[in-house]
């Protein structure tokens with residue numbers, strides 16, 4: 169009798185025998201890897217948020233040309249479990265501007281990009297996500313396009329949208345870790361990419377002379393821009409290639425973005441927006 173009693177208790181504790189068979193998290197957070205039957209079980213009932221990384225292919229000093237895709241994608245992987253969000257496949261092609269002429273760079277016209285990302289976001293809304301969070305890795309005209317599209321998709325489908333340009337949001341983190349401002353393919357972006365794919369960062373190909381400070385507004389403009397490393401401020405933002413800084417910056421940026429997303433969702437919920 170005592171043995172049976174122990175067995176009953178053991179069966180109750182073992183997850184395999186538990187009466188509550190419902191898993192507490194999906195088998196994957198990536199839409200690319202998720203099957204439709206599983207998707208149906210989670211969205212929208214138990215998962216309301218999707219993260220959509222987008223960037224471009226563009227020269228980045230001694231970093232990979234796809235740095236603007238790799239960064240938001242890594243960010244999404246870090247944050248998805250914490251935000252209870254799925255990750256939509258990355259839109260890897262974007263609106264590259266003055267670095268388009270560099271080898272391996274790639275530019276989609278603004279009109280084509282806008283139409284495509286509009287349909288991608290509409291598709292996410294039609295798949296019944298309530299919160300569509302765009303993690304953008306690339307600046308220039310792409311940021312304005314995303315803001316515009318996010319607003320029109322929200323109006324049309326009554327979903328809640330948020331666009332985050334991570335490197336700008338994390339400006340304080342750049343100062344905290346490096347003690348100075350950053351740059352395109354500068355200290356900040358180099359650190360973030362080094363934390364993800366150190367084997368594809370090439371300090372051995374770097375020289376300080378590869379960097380150029382961005383011009384003050386209305387002073388000059390060159391096309392193509394003469395450097396793929398652009399400093400936000402003169403004399404600041406050179407890559408450091410320091411492993412400890414890379415790890416610290418990666419953690420801090422992820423935390424900053426996590427805080428913003430959670431706070432915005434909390435406030436949307438508090439206001440009861442689009443809950444019908």
Ligand SMILES: [Zn+2]
Pocket residue numbers: 228235236305306352353357
């Ligand atoms: Zn970049």
